[in-house]
Amino acid sequence: MASSFGSINTALTSLYAQRRGLDVAGQNIANATTEGYTRQRVDMQAQVGSTVGVRWATTDGLGTGVAVTDVQRLRDQYLENRGRTEHANSAYLSNQAAAYTSLEDVFAEPSSTALQAQMHDMWAAWGDVGDEPTSVAARSALLQQSSVVAEGLNSAYGSLDSQWSANASQLTKYASEINTAAGTIAQLNDSIVKAKATGVVVNELEDRRDLAVMKLSELIGATASVRSDGSMDVYVGNALLVNRTTTRPMTATAGVSTLDAQRDYNADPTNGTRSAGLTWSDTGDTVQAGGTMGSMVDTMTTILPGMAEKLDKVAKTLVDTVNAATTSAYKTDGTAGTEFFTGDFSTGRYARNITVAITNPKDVAISAKNETNPDGTPKLDVNGNPIGTNDGSLATSLAGTATRVGSPDLVYQDMIADLGVNAQTSTRRSEIQVNVTAQVDAAREAESGVNLDEEMTNLLTYQRGYEAASRVLTTIDSMLDQLINRTGLVGR
Amino acid sequence: MANRVTESSIHTRVLANLQRNIQRGEKIQEQLSSGKQINRPSDSPNGTLQSMQLRGETRANNQYVRSADDGLGWLSTLDGTLTSASTLVQRARSLTLQGLNAGSNSAESRNALATEIDQIKSSMIGYANTTYLDRPVFGGTTTQAKAFDADGQFIGNQDGVIRTIGPNSQVRVDADGVGAFGDGSTSVFKVLEDISTALRSNDMDGLNAGLEGLETAGNNLKNTLSEVGARYNRVTQMKQSAEDRLLDVTAQLSDVEDVDLPKTIMDMQLQQTSYQAALAASAKVIQPSLIDFLR
Numbered sequence: 001m002a003s004s005f006g007s008i009n010t011a012l013t014s015l016y017a018q019r020r021g022l023d024v025a026g027q028n029i030a031n032a033t034t035e036g037y038t039r040q041r042v043d044m045q046a047q048v049g050s051t052v053g054v055r056w057a058t059t060d061g062l063g064t065g066v067a068v069t070d071v072q073r074l075r076d077q078y079l080e081n082r083g084r085t086e087h088a089n090s091a092y093l094s095n096q097a098a099a100y101t102s103l104e105d106v107f108a109e110p111s112s113t114a115l116q117a118q119m120h121d122m123w124a125a126w127g128d129v130g131d132e133p134t135s136v137a138a139r140s141a142l143l144q145q146s147s148v149v150a151e152g153l154n155s156a157y158g159s160l161d162s163q164w165s166a167n168a169s170q171l172t173k174y175a176s177e178i179n180t181a182a183g184t185i186a187q188l189n190d191s192i193v194k195a196k197a198t199g200v201v202v203n204e205l206e207d208r209r210d211l212a213v214m215k216l217s218e219l220i221g222a223t224a225s226v227r228s229d230g231s232m233d234v235y236v237g238n239a240l241l242v243n244r245t246t247t248r249p250m251t252a253t254a255g256v257s258t259l260d261a262q263r264d265y266n267a268d269p270t271n272g273t274r275s276a277g278l279t280w281s282d283t284g285d286t287v288q289a290g291g292t293m294g295s296m297v298d299t300m301t302t303i304l305p306g307m308a309e310k311l312d313k314v315a316k317t318l319v320d321t322v323n324a325a326t327t328s329a330y331k332t333d334g335t336a337g338t339e340f341f342t343g344d345f346s347t348g349r350y351a352r353n354i355t356v357a358i359t360n361p362k363d364v365a366i367s368a369k370n371e372t373n374p375d376g377t378p379k380l381d382v383n384g385n386p387i388g389t390n391d392g393s394l395a396t397s398l399a400g401t402a403t404r405v406g407s408p409d410l411v412y413q414d415m416i417a418d419l420g421v422n423a424q425t426s427t428r429r430s431e432i433q434v435n436v437t438a439q440v441d442a443a444r445e446a447e448s449g450v451n452l453d454e455e456m457t458n459l460l461t462y463q464r465g466y467e468a469a470s471r472v473l474t475t476i477d478s479m480l481d482q483l484i485n486r487t488g489l490v491g492r
Numbered sequence: 493m494a495n496r497v498t499e500s501s502i503h504t505r506v507l508a509n510l511q512r513n514i515q516r517g518e519k520i521q522e523q524l525s526s527g528k529q530i531n532r533p534s535d536s537p538n539g540t541l542q543s544m545q546l547r548g549e550t551r552a553n554n555q556y557v558r559s560a561d562d563g564l565g566w567l568s569t570l571d572g573t574l575t576s577a578s579t580l581v582q583r584a585r586s587l588t589l590q591g592l593n594a595g596s597n598s599a600e601s602r603n604a605l606a607t608e609i610d611q612i613k614s615s616m617i618g619y620a621n622t623t624y625l626d627r628p629v630f631g632g633t634t635t636q637a638k639a640f641d642a643d644g645q646f647i648g649n650q651d652g653v654i655r656t657i658g659p660n661s662q663v664r665v666d667a668d669g670v671g672a673f674g675d676g677s678t679s680v681f682k683v684l685e686d687i688s689t690a691l692r693s694n695d696m697d698g699l700n701a702g703l704e705g706l707e708t709a710g711n712n713l714k715n716t717l718s719e720v721g722a723r724y725n726r727v728t729q730m731k732q733s734a735e736d737r738l739l740d741v742t743a744q745l746s747d748v749e750d751v752d753l754p755k756t757i758m759d760m761q762l763q764q765t766s767y768q769a770a771l772a773a774s775a776k777v778i779q780p781s782l783i784d785f786l787r
Contacts, residue, residue, distance in 0.1 A: 032499060039498075104532040110543040110749065120551040127555045131562045131655060134626060332635055367633065371649055389633035389649060396656050399555060402548045403659075409548065417541045420533025427534055438508035442501045449498035456782040 004483075006064065007476045013065030014469035017044050020068045021462035025455050032450040036211035039450045040203055043070040073203040075448045080210065081223065083437075083444050087214060088221035088291040090437040093430035095295035099163075099303060100423035106159040109416050115152045116416070119318075119409055120402060122149045127399030129366060130392035133332060139361035146322075150341065150354045153315045157308060157351040164259035164304045167296050168252070168276060174293050175252040175278060178220055182234065182247040185212050189231040190245045196230040206230075216241070220278075221290020237288025239280065250287050254279040260349065263305045276300045303422075308351070310415040315350035318408035319343075321401055325394045329365035334388035337365020367391035499781070506774045513767045520760045529751045539748050546745040553738045556657050560731035563655040566624050566665035567724040573622040573629065574672065574717040580619070581710040584612045584684060588706060591691045592699050599694075606691035613684040617644055620673050620681075627653075630669030639669045644681025646670055657730040663723055672716040673709070680709035 021042045031037040047064045108114045125142040132138050188209040195202040213234060216222035222241060224234045234242040241248055255276035256262050265273050277297040278287035289297055319341045329337040343353035358364055371379040371387040378386050402409040523529050533540040591605050621638045622629050631639030631648025639648040652664035673680050683705030690698030 100534070101532075104534060107533075109533055110530060110540050110547070112547065116544045117547060120548050124551050124555050127559065127656070131559050132625065369651070371634070388635050389651065390627060390635050390653075391633035391651055393654060396654065396662075400552075400656060400659075402552065403545075413541055413544050416533050416544065417537050420535075420537030420540050423532070423534035424537060435508070435512075438504060442504045442508075445501035445504050446496045446498055449500035451496070451498040452781040452783060454498075456786060460786070 004480070008473065010063075010065035011469050011472040011476065013047065013067060014472070015466060017042070017066045017068050018462045018466040018469060020071075022459065022466070024071055025458045025462060028450045029452065029455050029459075032452060032455075036207050036214075037450070038073045038075045038203065038207050038210075038448040041072045041074055042068055043072050045069045071201050071203065073206060075206075075210070076444070077226070079440065079444050079447055083440050084214060084217040084223055086433070086437040086440045088217045090430070090433045091218040091291040092221065092295045093426060093433045095292045096298070096303075096426045097423070097430040099167075099295070099299040100419070100426050102163060103160075103303070103307060103419055104423055106156055106163070107416060107419070115149070115156065116409065116412060118145070118149045118152050119412070121145050123399050123402050123409075126395045126401075129364065130394075130396030130399055133366060133390045133392040133395070136361050139364050142364060143356060143358060143361060146340070146356045149318070150356055153311065153318075153351045153354050157311055157349075160304050160308050160311070161259045161352075164262070164300055167300050167304075168257060171252040171276075171278070171293060171296050171300075174219055174296075175250055178216065178241075178293075179247070179249045181212055181216055181219075182242050182249075185209055185216075185232065185234055185242045186245045186247045188212070189242070192230045193244075202230075217291060219291050220287075220293045237290075239285075239287070249281045250278050251281050252278050254284065259304060259308060260347075260352075262301060263308060266301070266305050307415075307419070310411075310418070311351040312348060313350075314408050314412045314415060315354050316345075316348075317406065317411050319345070319350060319354060321408060322398065325398050326365045329394045330367045330370050330386075330388055331363060331365045332367065332388045332390065333362075334370050334386040338363065340364065364395075366393075366395035368393045506770075510767070510770055510774065513763070513770055517760070517763045517767060520756060520763055523751045524756055524760060527751055528749050529756075530749050542748045543745060546741050546748065549741045550738060550745065552659075553734045553741065556734035557731055557738070559655040560657040560727050560734065563657060563663060563665040563727045564724065564731070566629060566653065566655075567720055567727060569622060569624045570629050570667050570720045571717065571724060573619050574667070574713055574720060577616060577619045577672075578710060578713045578717065580612050580616055581680065581706055581713060584609060584687065585703065585706045585710070587612075588687050588691075588699055588703050591687075592696065592703070602691045602694060606688040609684055609688040609691065613644070613681055613688070616673070616680060616684065617642065620644075620669060628669075629666050630672060632666065632669070640673070640681070644673075644679055644685070646673075646675045646679070655727070657727055658734060661730055663727055663730070665723070665727070667716050667720055672713055674712060678705075678708070680706075680712075683709055 021044075024040050024042050028039050044066050045068075047067050109116060111117065122142070122145040125138070125145040128138040129135070129142050188205055192202050192205050192209070195205070209232060213222060213224045213232065216234060216236075220236050222234050222236050224232050226232050227244070231244045232242070233240060233244070236250075239248070241250075255274040256265055257276070261273060262276050264271060265275050269275070275286075277300070278289050278293065279285065280287060288294075322341055323339045326337045326340040331337055339357050341354055342357035343350070343355050345353060367389050368391055369389065371389060373379050381387050401407045404410075522531060530536050530539045530543060587605050587608055591602060617640055620630055620640045623637070626637070628634065628637065628639040628648060632651045633653060634648040636647060639646065641647050646669055648669050650668050650670055652668075653666040654662050655665050656662050669675075674682075676682065683702055686698060686705065687702035689695070690702055
């Protein structure tokens with residue numbers, strides 16, 4: 001038989017538990033819109049009386065109330081891991097799409113003013129010179145149009161170059177952000193492990209840690225796993241970024257620092273330089289990054305150098321085609337033609353360095369032959385110099401370059417079509433991935449987000465529970481009142 | 493806890509859907525405001541390629557039209573010159589006949605005939621040195637100002653002046669000076685000079701030979717003239733076809749690049765309606781919770 005006052009304690013435990021429930025519901029409602037907050041739930045457990053059978057024990061086996069055993073944090077680790085992966089993929093793809101979009105902006109095709117149109121104008125100018133070899137105006141126009149094309153190529157290459165540099169400096173900033181965030185996670189690990197060891201509930205700290213890891217996932221594709229002591233290890237690729245309370249710093253400045261240097265490295269990986277990208281500061285190994293930074297590294301090592309390569313091919317074809325014509329041609333005064341385009345092409349950087357070599361309109365060589373004697377020997381003037389002609393056939397032939405096999409125009413069109421396909425693919429993939437990510441986010445929010453209806457219901461339940469427990473207390477009180485004050489007064 | 497729904501999961505989904513909706517709207521707005529359905533290569537890589545090639549074709553055809561116009565200038569100059577030269581040869585022929593028929597004419601009248609023949613010769617040299625845009629039209633590609641010197645010697649060259657007036661279509665727009673006027677001893681100038689000499693010396697055999705020479709020279713001019721006429725026709729036709737092609741290409745370019753206005757406006761209306769509906773629905777769905785009903 002339980003003690004007379006046992007039931008008071010039972011009611012008290014209920015009051016405590018309902019209060020705790022109300023507190024937690026209040027906390028949930030307060031944080032309904034807090035980013036990264038995980039709803040909490042009070043785990044209540046009926047307290048049992050002594051279950052150990054002891055001789056002379058007076059227990060009746062009835063429970064002795066309720067106890068709050070835990071305040072649970074309702075977050076699904078599987079969904080969380082999935083969320084990290086999807087966020088990393090989404091960040092990677094949207095950065096790729098953005099990189100391609102800005103490449104499209106560089107070339108701004110199709111338009112009647114972009115590089116292709118400029119090249120068409122240049123070929124038309126060659127045609128005009130071919131029609132009127134004597135016209136200085138047509139020749140000057142040709143030099144102008146050709147300069148426009150050369151400068152168009154220069155500035156397109158310059159844009160690629162500055163896009164590369166912008167990526168490089170952004171990557172450096174991100175790397176220090178990663179190092180800071182890793183430090184924060186290590187600190188949180190420390191606090192959480194210590195608190196858990198002493199039995200303190202650290203749900204809010206864990207929320208903050210999850211939020212920080214999600215940010216790392218988006219930035220660098222980090223994954224995480226929780227240890228049994230509550231600390232969380234963060235991986236980038238297969239390497240540990242945060243191991244309990246220690247972190248491993250990375251750097252973005254160990255590799256080459258310009259687009260041209262990256263292209264040199266791509267052409268010969270044994271040339272003594274390092275590819276641009278992220279490296280672990282301690283071992284110097286490459287960081288297998290994903291997410292935004294992974295995409296930036298891919299942009300810097302593959303996309304931009306590839307684009308620069310193609311642009312150089314366009315410029316090289318242009319230089320070769322035009323120079324082959326003008327160097328085999330003669331000027332109007334009969335002297336041999338010279339190169340039309342020039343520049344420092346020793347390192348293959350055609351697009352960066354192409355310029356128009358000719359400044360005097362008369363020096364554009366376009367005639368296929370000088371005056372010849374009937375026997376085929378060159379006709380010479382009184383001073384023994386060859387005599388030129390007003391033939392413009394080489395210019396006329398150059399004017400038809402645009403549609404010829406292997407022309408710079410076709411090479412350029414190939415490049416733009418490739419760019420278009422890649423941009424379209426990456427944009428579509430990014431759109432799909434954003435949807436997938438949104439679905440997973442919604443699922444995560446459904447699992448760990450606060451539902452106000454539910455919280456209101458809980459509030460109601462706990463309030464009623466509190467009221468009921470008070471009623472139990474009152475009931476017992478009046479029982480005891482009956483027993484103490486009004487019992488045994490026979491004859492008084 | 494399957495199918496649990498929370499305020500924030502609704503929020504996430506609604507926001508994602510609204511975002512998608514408004515992105516679609518942005519694309520349509522971009523197309524409408526630019527008037528182009530291809531604004532960047534990724535809108536349609538294939539369309540971009542076509543558009544670039546069609547623009548190239550537009551410029552090429554413009555070039556053909558310009559070259560054809562220039563060619564027509566050359567050819568009509570040739571046509572006029574050769575017609576006048578032929579008339580002159582006719583005149584020389586009748587003068588020569590006059591000289592032959594009136595063999596007993598006085599020296600004065602023969603001298604007068606010879607003087608007129610000399611005039612004709614120098615006019616003929618003038619015609620042979622006709623220029624178009626400062627280039628002698630019978631001088632081939634010579635850089636000199638004249639095709640024939642004062643004595644009627646050919647000093648130009650016989651390389652053609654070529655105009656490209658269509659894909660793989662090239663036309664010679666000058667005339668071979670040697671073919672039209674002859675060179676050296678067979679040239680029309682030499683024939684006229686011989687006639688003049690024969691007239692002055694009353695050399696009947698020389699006049700007869702001169703008559704034959706004029707016959708040949710006249711035929712040469714006529715042959716050249718008919719060839720020039722044929723080429724003029726060809727250039728006119730090619731110019732017309734380049735202009736027609738230009739219209740076709742412009743239409744094709746518009747098909748590839750430009751927006752289908754009614755369709756795009758319909759799309760925009762649809763998108764706006766669905767966006768407004770989504771907004772209204774979201775506003776209604778998000779607001780109420782149990783709090784509104786617990787009193």
